[in-house]
Amino acid sequence: MGVILYLAISLIAAFIMxxxxxxxxxxxxxxxxxxxxxxxRTIYCIGSGGHTTELLRLMSxxxxxxxxxRLFILAKNDISSEVKIxxxxxGSDDYTxxxxxxxxxxxxxxxxxxxxxxxxxxxxxxxxxxxxxxVIFCNGPGTxxxxxxxxxxxxxxxxxxxxxxxxxxxxxxxxxxxSGIILQFFADIFIIQWPQLRHVCFRAxxxxxxx
Amino acid sequence: MHTQYKKxxxxxxxxxxxxxxxxxxxxxxxxxxxKLGCESITVxxxxxxxxxxxxxxxxxxxxxYRFKDSLKADMSNADLxxxxxxxxxCLEALELNKPLLVVVNEDLMNNHQLxxxxxLHVDKHLYYCTCDTLASTLETVDFSWxxxxxxxxPKAFVKYLDSVFKVKDNx
Numbered sequence: 001m002g003v004i005l006y007l008a009i010s011l012i013a014a015f016i017m018x019x020x021x022x023x024x025x026x027x028x029x030x031x032x033x034x035x036x037x038x039x040x041r042t043i044y045c046i047g048s049g050g051h052t053t054e055l056l057r058l059m060s061x062x063x064x065x066x067x068x069x070r071l072f073i074l075a076k077n078d079i080s081s082e083v084k085i086x087x088x089x090x091g092s093d094d095y096t097x098x099x100x101x102x103x104x105x106x107x108x109x110x111x112x113x114x115x116x117x118x119x120x121x122x123x124x125x126x127x128x129x130x131x132x133x134x135v136i137f138c139n140g141p142g143t144x145x146x147x148x149x150x151x152x153x154x155x156x157x158x159x160x161x162x163x164x165x166x167x168x169x170x171x172x173x174x175x176x177x178x179s180g181i182i183l184q185f186f187a188d189i190f191i192i193q194w195p196q197l198r199h200v201c202f203r204a205x206x207x208x209x210x211x
Numbered sequence: 212m213h214t215q216y217k218k219x220x221x222x223x224x225x226x227x228x229x230x231x232x233x234x235x236x237x238x239x240x241x242x243x244x245x246k247l248g249c250e251s252i253t254v255x256x257x258x259x260x261x262x263x264x265x266x267x268x269x270x271x272x273x274x275x276y277r278f279k280d281s282l283k284a285d286m287s288n289a290d291l292x293x294x295x296x297x298x299x300x301c302l303e304a305l306e307l308n309k310p311l312l313v314v315v316n317e318d319l320m321n322n323h324q325l326x327x328x329x330x331l332h333v334d335k336h337l338y339y340c341t342c343d344t345l346a347s348t349l350e351t352v353d354f355s356w357x358x359x360x361x362x363x364x365p366k367a368f369v370k371y372l373d374s375v376f377k378v379k380d381n382x
Binding site: 171 | 225363
């Protein structure tokens with residue numbers, strides 16, 4: 001009995017140390033990823049409307065031979081994004097679409113959003129486990145929170161070694177989005193598109209306007 | 212003002228913006244647009260609670276529809292674009308170098324859209340207003356004062372990504 005308790009405590013302690021280690025790495029912006037493969041399995045978290053357009057524009061500047069295969073994760077009730085994705089991939093077929101429940105609808109209360117986000121997070125576990133991404137690109141819609149959360153947890157358990165790249169939307173000039181506020185602690189690379197945001201986010205990187 | 216803004220395009224993107232779709236059909240707004248030379252207005256109403264359709268009012272032809280796969284054609288054909296403050300719509304319009312008036316939706320939570328509209332206005336790329344000030348703004352501003360927006364440059368960002376994400380060289 002004492003042995004089991006001792007083991008349990010050791011495992012929990014090890015897990016906590018692992019989480020702290022990852023946070024330390026992230027907050028120090030130690031985001032290097034050296035892959036033994038010739039390409040990086042990439043996830044794009046697709047929101048709706050402007051978010052989709054922005055992220056897909058960004059994607060068009062990335063080397064599609066380096067960042068593939070591609071998985072687009074979008075919300076269940078997002079219709080317009082699918083068309084935009086098909087245009088953006090431009091005939092190539094090395095991509096997949098996967099839909100998860102929305103973590104938060106526009107104007108939904110923050111209280112109930114906690115539950116819908118938990119539900120969305122659980123729905124994301126199987127696809128992340130199956131796809132095993134190396135990089136996740138997201139730019140702020142609610143869809144990215146469950147994906148990034150699961151990715152971080154899987155990294156804690158050594159199931160994944162994935163890097164999260166968060167690019168705050170061009171809309172955000174003076175203040176961060178809610179996703180940005182949360183992900184400034186979880187994203188390996190955190191990018192802003194207006195220099196003013198440096199005042200509100202301590203580890204943001206600025207490369208000018210990207211989209 | 213010598214420029215004639217014959218064709219006007221109004222868009223609310225994927226959102227619902229009832230007030231803008233209603234106000235654009237009201238006589239005060241239509242008459243101001245007429246003074247700017249407007250002959251036809253195409254309104255992309257998205258999920259707004261107004262009826263799509265075609266009709267004429269105050270000497271201007273109106274065409275209301277909900278969605279299209281791409282708004283590029285309608286934007287290209289327009290002489291003046293009136294848009295909600297969504298980044299996608301704004302960028303699409305600005306990339307086509309069209310005179311742009313952004314109408315901020317005061318119903319949206321926290322209204323972060325105002326931040327972008329304000330910054331782009333400071334950079335002289337657009338004007339912005341609310342539904343209440345739509346008519347008066349159209350009446351007073353000079354769209355020829357606006358300057359084109361420069362293209363985005365993700366080179367530095369891509370270079371940085373290449374420096375931190377390394378793959379096995381295939382050659």
